[in-house]
Amino acid sequence: xxxxxxxxxxxxxxxxxxxxxxxxxxxxxxxxxxxxxxxxxxxxxxxxxxxxxxxxxxxxxxxxxxxxxxxxxxxxxxxxxxxxxxxxxxxxxxxxxxxxxxxxxxxxxxxxxxxxxxxxxxxxxxxxxxxxxxxxxxxxxxxxxxxxxxxxxxxxxxxxxxxxxxxxxxxxxxxxxxxxxxxxxxxxxxxxxxxxxxxxxxxxxxxxxxxxxxxxxxxxxxxxxxxxxxxxxxxxxxxxxxxxxxxxxxxxxx
Amino acid sequence: xxxxxxxxxxxxxxxxxxxxxxxxxxxxxxxxxxxxxxxxxxxxxxxxxxxxxxxxxxxxxxxxxxxxxxxxxxxxxxxxxxxxxxxxxxxxxxxxxxxxxxxxxxxxxxxxxxxxxxxxxxxxxxxxxxxxxxxxxxxxxxxxxxxxxxxxxxxxxxxxxxxxxxxxxxxxxxxxxxxxxxxxxxxxxxxxxxxxxxxxxxxxxxxxxxxxxxxxxxxxxx
Numbered sequence: 001x002x003x004x005x006x007x008x009x010x011x012x013x014x015x016x017x018x019x020x021x022x023x024x025x026x027x028x029x030x031x032x033x034x035x036x037x038x039x040x041x042x043x044x045x046x047x048x049x050x051x052x053x054x055x056x057x058x059x060x061x062x063x064x065x066x067x068x069x070x071x072x073x074x075x076x077x078x079x080x081x082x083x084x085x086x087x088x089x090x091x092x093x094x095x096x097x098x099x100x101x102x103x104x105x106x107x108x109x110x111x112x113x114x115x116x117x118x119x120x121x122x123x124x125x126x127x128x129x130x131x132x133x134x135x136x137x138x139x140x141x142x143x144x145x146x147x148x149x150x151x152x153x154x155x156x157x158x159x160x161x162x163x164x165x166x167x168x169x170x171x172x173x174x175x176x177x178x179x180x181x182x183x184x185x186x187x188x189x190x191x192x193x194x195x196x197x198x199x200x201x202x203x204x205x206x207x208x209x210x211x212x213x214x215x216x217x218x219x220x221x222x223x224x225x226x227x228x229x230x231x232x233x234x235x236x237x238x239x240x241x242x243x244x245x246x247x248x249x250x251x252x253x254x
Numbered sequence: 255x256x257x258x259x260x261x262x263x264x265x266x267x268x269x270x271x272x273x274x275x276x277x278x279x280x281x282x283x284x285x286x287x288x289x290x291x292x293x294x295x296x297x298x299x300x301x302x303x304x305x306x307x308x309x310x311x312x313x314x315x316x317x318x319x320x321x322x323x324x325x326x327x328x329x330x331x332x333x334x335x336x337x338x339x340x341x342x343x344x345x346x347x348x349x350x351x352x353x354x355x356x357x358x359x360x361x362x363x364x365x366x367x368x369x370x371x372x373x374x375x376x377x378x379x380x381x382x383x384x385x386x387x388x389x390x391x392x393x394x395x396x397x398x399x400x401x402x403x404x405x406x407x408x409x410x411x412x413x414x415x416x417x418x419x420x421x422x423x424x425x426x427x428x429x430x431x432x433x434x435x436x437x438x439x440x441x442x443x444x445x446x447x448x449x450x451x452x453x454x455x456x457x458x459x460x461x462x463x464x465x466x467x468x469x470x471x472x473x474x475x476x
Contacts, residue, residue: 069471123423123426126419126423127423127424129419130416130419130420130423133416133419133420134406134407134416134420137407137410137411137412137416138410138411139409139410139475142475143475146471146472146475147406147472147475150406150468150471150472151406151420154402154424154464155424
């Protein structure tokens with residue numbers, strides 16, 4: 001394995017690109033503006049999907065961390081997946097906050113309000129930034145993986161609280177737009193919104209696979225890097241020894 | 255487990271009593287924080303008094319970081335961590351003991367800080383029962399959480415900066431709950447203060463349980 005792309009990822013990437021283009025067209029051109037919100041409603045083609053994918057990403061991190069901690073399924077693959085998913089999750093979470101903030105300025109008149117949903121999302125983002133910092137600490141790979149797995153599970157506990165925040169507390173943030181099968185929105189809007197979930201889902205999968213492979217390459221470098229470098233130097237020394245047949249040059253290059 | 259916890263707490267407190275780091279460095283730090291808040295908010299008594307509960311708990315949060323860092327710094331030198339692992343003490347007992355030592359240190363600091371806000375911010379300390387119950391629940395939560403993340407970050411490069419990054423977001427609910435409850439106790443809010451105490455108690459219970467369960471694994475790997 002030398003790169004991180006293959007046919008699957010290229011297909012996924014293409015799918016993400018096509019669906020995103022479709023969402024952009026449908027969201028900006030085809031769908032009507034809202035009666036109350038006007039053009040601001042177009043935010044629902046981005047914000048809910050990104051936020052949901054951030055939740056999914058942290059959920060995957062928690063699940064992979066759990067699988068790492070169970071002795072029967074322990075494998076560095078789960079650790080890599082947890083790390084990759086958390087990285088993408090932090091990016092998505094930050095985008096959620098940024099887009100939400102911009103929308104909030106237009107709809108509520110403020111960039112930020114200390115609402116339960118907003119505050120918890122910011123908290124979630126901060127927690128996983130901490131998780132990523134924890135992943136970059138030293139020690140053996142196994143020790144780091146265990147530490148990160150426990151932290152990943154602990155931090156993901158905020159996700160369900162964040163999700164139910166709009167129900168548990170009286171918040172400024174609205175509740176779920178897709179209330180089971182009784183959506184509050186127009187048909188074309190609904191389909192565009194669902195398509196946005198697909199497009200961000202594909203994007204998430206594409207990013208995670210690439211990051212997962214990078215993590216694995218990093219692990220390999222950590223394990224085999226030194227042995228590889230030594231072998232390369234030895235080979236270099238051997239060829240130089242043949243060419244020059246002088247012991248001094250062998251010593252110099254080794 | 256309880257016996258091991260008592261041993262551990264006794265050891266940590268004895269170290270603190272002899273080294274005097276908590277009394278000579280952390281306690282003065284706490285007071286300095288209070289004074290700095292005073293400068294930052296302008297010594298206008300009204301603002302300070304209404305902000306007192308929040309300022310008090312932020313100061314406690316900072317001190318809890320120092321206490322936790324200290325609690326694991328003493329294990330980081332002279333191979334103490336290996337000694338701890340080889341001691342045969344129950345990991346849950348070690349967790350509870352270290353937590354108990356941090357709790358007692360924080361209680362002492364909180365008393366000091368409470369006197370501090372009463373004197374410096376002229377805040378009359380009413381509703382002592384609610385104040386004390388809040389402090390008890392919040393402190394257990396802070397100490398449990400801090401001890402878990404303390405061992406998580408122990409022995410790592412950059413642990414001094416990593417610990418605040420990990421702990422502060424996690425203990426945000428404690429800050430919120432404890433501040434609200436104190437506002438009620440000090441007569442600044444008509445909220446139901448005991449509900450916040452319940453929330454703090456739940457937080458503490460969750461983290462104590464997690465610590466008892468996970469500490470063994472974390473200790474092995476630290």
